[in-house]
Amino acid sequence: MQFNLSQRTRKILISLAAGLMGNLLAYLSSLLTPMHPQVTFDFSHLATFGIAVAFGPFYGLLTGAIGAIYPYFEFAVWGIWGPAAGLAIIFGKAMTGFFCGLLRNRMPPFLAVTLSFIPESLFTFGFLQVMAVYLPAGMVNQDMTTSIITEGWVEVIMFSFIIETVMRRKVMELAVIMLEIFIIMFLVHKEFTHTLLLLLLITFTILVLFEIINPRIKNKDIPDSHDGDDPPPTI
Numbered sequence: 001m002q003f004n005l006s007q008r009t010r011k012i013l014i015s016l017a018a019g020l021m022g023n024l025l026a027y028l029s030s031l032l033t034p035m036h037p038q039v040t041f042d043f044s045h046l047a048t049f050g051i052a053v054a055f056g057p058f059y060g061l062l063t064g065a066i067g068a069i070y071p072y073f074e075f076a077v078w079g080i081w082g083p084a085a086g087l088a089i090i091f092g093k094a095m096t097g098f099f100c101g102l103l104r105n106r107m108p109p110f111l112a113v114t115l116s117f118i119p120e121s122l123f124t125f126g127f128l129q130v131m132a133v134y135l136p137a138g139m140v141n142q143d144m145t146t147s148i149i150t151e152g153w154v155e156v157i158m159f160s161f162i163i164e165t166v167m168r169r170k171v172m173e174l175a176v177i178m179l180e181i182f183i184i185m186f187l188v189h190k191e192f193t194h195t196l197l198l199l200l201l202i203t204f205t206i207l208v209l210f211e212i213i214n215p216r217i218k219n220k221d222i223p224d225s226h227d228g229d230d231p232p233p234t235i
Helices: 007-032 045-056 057-069 069-077 087-103 109-134 142-168 171-189 193-219 224-229
Strands: none
Touching: 007 069, 007 142, 007 193, 045 057, 045 087, 045 109, 045 142, 045 193, 057 069, 057 087, 069 087, 087 109, 109 142, 142 171
């Protein structure tokens, strides 16, 4: 059976799938970093950045929002923020995907990924200051705020190197980066199985990004506005 999909529909489906993959990345990475019930590493933005760089702001926003589902339940519904205030998590991640998509053609991927996180970082800082007022005293303190912002930037810097390497198609450099990530995380957490599963998922995600981003490089960044005019792919 053959299905004719427009380029826009295809990109939406890929973005949704990447968002689901982002949730799995978030879950596995959170198992390795129980620094605080409300502070763990969250690798979902690897999928967000990859889609934003490949497809643009709308798709980056969509992937960021979908990829925030697990963090939303973990830190808001089951955490201290609550279901309503916790929607800020989804908004912040969607914001990063949107800004990364806007910056993708204006500067190198490394800078686009890094700079796109600034709005979310500032938004998160403001959110934590507000929640410190409304939640019981001591639940949100300076240490928590510093930890959340710091771990976010550590992730983003790491992802910026990965995305830059994917864009330049430097396979050996990427392999070295992945090995370094595995060694560091294993030495810190001493959890071989979870670390290996996370590394395998990151590797699979990167392989998918290679397949998504490489056609974009070859096609010289065909604008999204032409999606409807492109001949539909056959699946």
